[in-house]
Amino acid sequence: MIKLIASDLDGTLLQGGAQSLDPAVFDQIRVLKQHGIRFAAASGRQYVNLRRLFEPVQDEISYIAENGSLCIHNGETLSKSLIPRGLGVRIVDAIHRCAGCDLIISGERVCYTDSRSQAFIDHMVHVVGNDMCMVGSIDEIREPFLKISVCNFDGTKECLRYLQDLFSEEIKVVTSGNIWVDFIAPGSNKGTALQALLQHLHIDPDACVVFGDQYNDVEMLQLAGTSYAMSNAAPGIAFYSTYVTDSVPEVLDDIIASLDM
Missing domain, CATH: 3.30.1240.10 (Hypothetical Protein, Haloacid Dehalogenase-like Hydrolase; Chain: A; domain 2)
Structure with a gap:
C-alpha cells in the first residue's frame, strides 16, 4: 500500500519550463492526504522557494530541497549535508x-x-x-x-x-x-534525504512512489518501491525506474482512482 509519494519539480511535475504548479495538483495532494498518503517535493530548489510553489498546501507536505542536502518535515530539519x-x-x-x-x-x-x-x-x-x-x-x-x-x-x-x-x-x-x-555535499543525494524522511515517518521504501527526470533523481528512483521516469528524461534515466510516464498528475489521478475502488 502506498504511504508516500515524492516528486522532482523541474522537468517532472513542472513541464516545459513552467514556474508555477497547476492548482489541480494541490487538490490531488489533499485527496491523497485524506487517504493517508503523504507527499514530498524533492528538488534542487531551495526550501523557501518550494514552500512558495506549494503555498496552498505548504504546511501539509514534506520537503527534500537542494538536491537532498536538506530534508524538512513539519518545520523540523531531518537531515542536512554540507560541502567542506x-x-x-x-x-x-x-x-x-x-x-x-x-x-x-x-x-x-x-x-x-x-x-x-x-x-x-x-x-x-x-x-x-x-x-x-x-x-x-x-x-x-x-x-x-x-x-x-x-x-x-x-x-x-x-x-x-x-x-x-x-x-x-x-x-x-x-x-x-x-x-x-x-x-x-559528499554522501548526500535525494535518495539519502528520502531515506531519512521515510525512517522518520516509519514508512518502508516499498510503500513509496517516486517521479524524476535527471541524474540527480537516480538514487531516489532506485530507493522507492515504484518509480517513474519522465518520457522526456535525460538519456538512461528510464533504466533506473519501474515505469515511464508523460505526466505526473495523470499517474496521481490513477492512484487516487484506485483508492476509491
Missing part, C-alpha cells in the same frame, strides 16, 4: 574560469551569488523565485555551503565535462535540468 569550505572555494574558483557560467551557493534559507550578470540575477529572482543575496566575494558568506550550482544558459555539456574531470573524485557533480550543474 576548502573544497567549495576550489569549486568556485574553477567555475569562475568556465566561460558563460554563473553560480549560486545555497545556505539553508537563502542563496548567494557573486555574479555580475543582471540577466542571471533577474532569472534567479523573477523566474526561479529564489531568495537571493548578492555578494562581492564568496568570502562574505558566513554560513556553511549546502550546495553549489552552476548555470549556463547555453547548456551544460561543456562545463559538466570540465567540472566532472576536476572534482568527480571528491564530490557528486550532476545535471539538474537543462541549464544547471549541481555540486552536492
Whole structure:
C-alpha cells in the first residue's frame, strides 16, 4: 500500500519550463492526504522557494530541497549535508574560469551569488523565485555551503565535462535540468534525504512512489518501491525506474482512482 509519494519539480511535475504548479495538483495532494498518503517535493530548489510553489498546501507536505542536502518535515530539519569550505572555494574558483557560467551557493534559507550578470540575477529572482543575496566575494558568506550550482544558459555539456574531470573524485557533480550543474555535499543525494524522511515517518521504501527526470533523481528512483521516469528524461534515466510516464498528475489521478475502488 502506498504511504508516500515524492516528486522532482523541474522537468517532472513542472513541464516545459513552467514556474508555477497547476492548482489541480494541490487538490490531488489533499485527496491523497485524506487517504493517508503523504507527499514530498524533492528538488534542487531551495526550501523557501518550494514552500512558495506549494503555498496552498505548504504546511501539509514534506520537503527534500537542494538536491537532498536538506530534508524538512513539519518545520523540523531531518537531515542536512554540507560541502567542506576548502573544497567549495576550489569549486568556485574553477567555475569562475568556465566561460558563460554563473553560480549560486545555497545556505539553508537563502542563496548567494557573486555574479555580475543582471540577466542571471533577474532569472534567479523573477523566474526561479529564489531568495537571493548578492555578494562581492564568496568570502562574505558566513554560513556553511549546502550546495553549489552552476548555470549556463547555453547548456551544460561543456562545463559538466570540465567540472566532472576536476572534482568527480571528491564530490557528486550532476545535471539538474537543462541549464544547471549541481555540486552536492559528499554522501548526500535525494535518495539519502528520502531515506531519512521515510525512517522518520516509519514508512518502508516499498510503500513509496517516486517521479524524476535527471541524474540527480537516480538514487531516489532506485530507493522507492515504484518509480517513474519522465518520457522526456535525460538519456538512461528510464533504466533506473519501474515505469515511464508523460505526466505526473495523470499517474496521481490513477492512484487516487484506485483508492476509491
